[in-house]
Amino acid sequence: MPSEKIQLENNLVLRSATIDDAEEVAEFNSIVMAEPPEMTPEPEIGEWTLDLFDGVNRRVGPSDFTVIEDTKTGKIVSSIVYISQVWNIGSVDTPMGMPEIVGTHPDYRRRGLIRKQFDVMHYWGKQRGHFFNTVMGIPYYYKQFGYEYALDAWGGRATARTALGGVLPKKDAKPVLSARDAERTDVPFIVETELNSRQRLFVTTTRDAQNFESEMFDRREGNMVFYRTRILEQEGVPVAYYEYNVTTKRDMIRVNSLEISSSVNWLDATSSMLVDLKKLADELVSVDGGKCEKVEFEIGSGHPAFKLFDSQFGSEKKPYAWVIRVPDVAALVSHISPVIERRLSASDLRGWSGDLKLSFYRSGLKMNFDAGKLTAVENTGPIERHEAHAHYPDLSFTKALFGQKSFTQLREALDDCFAEKRADHVLQDILWGGKQASGVLPTN
Numbered sequence: 001m002p003s004e005k006i007q008l009e010n011n012l013v014l015r016s017a018t019i020d021d022a023e024e025v026a027e028f029n030s031i032v033m034a035e036p037p038e039m040t041p042e043p044e045i046g047e048w049t050l051d052l053f054d055g056v057n058r059r060v061g062p063s064d065f066t067v068i069e070d071t072k073t074g075k076i077v078s079s080i081v082y083i084s085q086v087w088n089i090g091s092v093d094t095p096m097g098m099p100e101i102v103g104t105h106p107d108y109r110r111r112g113l114i115r116k117q118f119d120v121m122h123y124w125g126k127q128r129g130h131f132f133n134t135v136m137g138i139p140y141y142y143k144q145f146g147y148e149y150a151l152d153a154w155g156g157r158a159t160a161r162t163a164l165g166g167v168l169p170k171k172d173a174k175p176v177l178s179a180r181d182a183e184r185t186d187v188p189f190i191v192e193t194e195l196n197s198r199q200r201l202f203v204t205t206t207r208d209a210q211n212f213e214s215e216m217f218d219r220r221e222g223n224m225v226f227y228r229t230r231i232l233e234q235e236g237v238p239v240a241y242y243e244y245n246v247t248t249k250r251d252m253i254r255v256n257s258l259e260i261s262s263s264v265n266w267l268d269a270t271s272s273m274l275v276d277l278k279k280l281a282d283e284l285v286s287v288d289g290g291k292c293e294k295v296e297f298e299i300g301s302g303h304p305a306f307k308l309f310d311s312q313f314g315s316e317k318k319p320y321a322w323v324i325r326v327p328d329v330a331a332l333v334s335h336i337s338p339v340i341e342r343r344l345s346a347s348d349l350r351g352w353s354g355d356l357k358l359s360f361y362r363s364g365l366k367m368n369f370d371a372g373k374l375t376a377v378e379n380t381g382p383i384e385r386h387e388a389h390a391h392y393p394d395l396s397f398t399k400a401l402f403g404q405k406s407f408t409q410l411r412e413a414l415d416d417c418f419a420e421k422r423a424d425h426v427l428q429d430i431l432w433g434g435k436q437a438s439g440v441l442p443t444n
């Protein structure tokens with residue numbers, strides 16, 4: 001953060017926050033995020049803000065918040081927090097940053113206050129060597145800051161609490177695995193088991209033991225991103241886990257992950273989770289005034305659990321998407337070159353050598369491959385049409401890079417996305433991997 005304050009129009013000052021701002025920003029965030037028509041405050045966002053100020057997430061502290069203060073009233077009128085993380089792209093750890101809890105007081109909106117703070121966020125990202133930024137946000141808005149929808153998020157299934165039953169053949173039958181709350185001593189098991197998800201998912205989040213431990217045990221219970229973890233055991237040995245959170249405002253449970261170790265199968269883990277979840281959900285409604293009508297499984301549309309049960313998981317929940325900004329495309333492509341080379345070597349074009357020029361119309365990317373190795377990547381200005389091997393309009397290349405859409409799918413959707421030669425078209429689907437499943441639960 002530039003240590004100096006940035007004087008904006010009139011009485012507005014943009015600065016990084018200090019610990020003394022914690023309560024005010026938390027209060028501000030819980031009110032500014034209220035949604036129409038009810039406009040009920042969101043205390044869960046306030047609690048999340050306080051955890052971030054307190055450094056529960058070790059990568060975030062007070063100075064990662066920007067605030068804009070009206071010096072006339074002494075009040076904070078706009079704020080964002082920058083959450084540094086490491087995501088994993090096809091087995092390559094990739095530092096990135098996420099602007100979050102973005103809000104401006106209604107009286108100060110549409111004056112560019114968020115745009116100005118995003119400039120600061122992007123400056124921090126550059127200083128910290130972040131390869132990309134993502135936001136989980138309101139529709140369209142962040143496209144104005146160079147972001148593009150490029151990675152599916154929160155897809156899965158949604159069901160009613162009452163539909164969870166009927167998993168076991170008899171009423172008094174027991175599930176194969178027993179369930180209990182996770183303890184600190186389970187963290188190494190969870191860290192190791194979570195890594196198995198990389199075998200089926202292209203983009204995931206990198207979490208070490210400290211991340212898991214602080215998320216599981218140090219967050220305030222009312223924090224919007226407080227997840228509870230259940231361990232599934234076979235004869236007293238942990239073999240699977242799942243995470244969920246209870247959203248009282250929306251009367252529902254949200255399951256965020258289900259992962260298994262190699263010593264158990266998906267059927268035993270899934271059926272045991274469903275039995276346990278039904279018990280937990282029923283307990284929630286059994287307390288005075290308790291409600292839990294809905295259960296959402298936001299574990300990715302292609303999760304193996306969904307193949308094994310129909311009615312219990314209910315209907316499809318279409319994914320939303322992360323918007324992604326890649327400030328230096330060449331740097332990210334070069335960073336994930338092991339993934340690209342792996343794809344090429346496993347394809348019909350293994351060992352391919354040549355130049356490859358991608359046109360983004362107003363800019364471009366030039367690559368060189370030598371015997372299947374990516375030897376050079378550089379950002380370029382516009383590439384002449386007859387020189388480009390493939391064309392990606394606007395920011396559509398980001399969708400290919402993060403596996404949200406294959407080149408073939410982009411070609412079908414966008415008239416100005418194309419490759420003249422068949423082999424160049426095929427090469428695009430090889431290098432960028434086509435459409436791939438991803439599952440990101442951010443470390444936020």
Ligand SMILES: CC(C)(COP(=O)(O)OP(=O)(O)OC[C@H]1O[C@@H](n2cnc3c(N)ncnc32)[C@H](O)[C@@H]1OP(=O)(O)O)[C@@H](O)C(=O)NCCC(=O)NCCS
Binds near residue numbers: 033101102104111
């Ligand atoms: C969305 C919100 C953060 C925008 O704050 P803001 O200070 O008005 O934003 P800015 O003025 O910096 O917006 C930048 C640009 O987007 C435009 N814009 C503002 N709100 C917009 C919206 N909801 N949709 C589309 N464009 C919008 C602005 O006019 C401005 O355009 P310009 O640069 O061409 O002049 C604010 O309306 C808000 O706090 N809403 C409630 C909380 C919320 O939804 N937060 C986002 C959670 S992801």
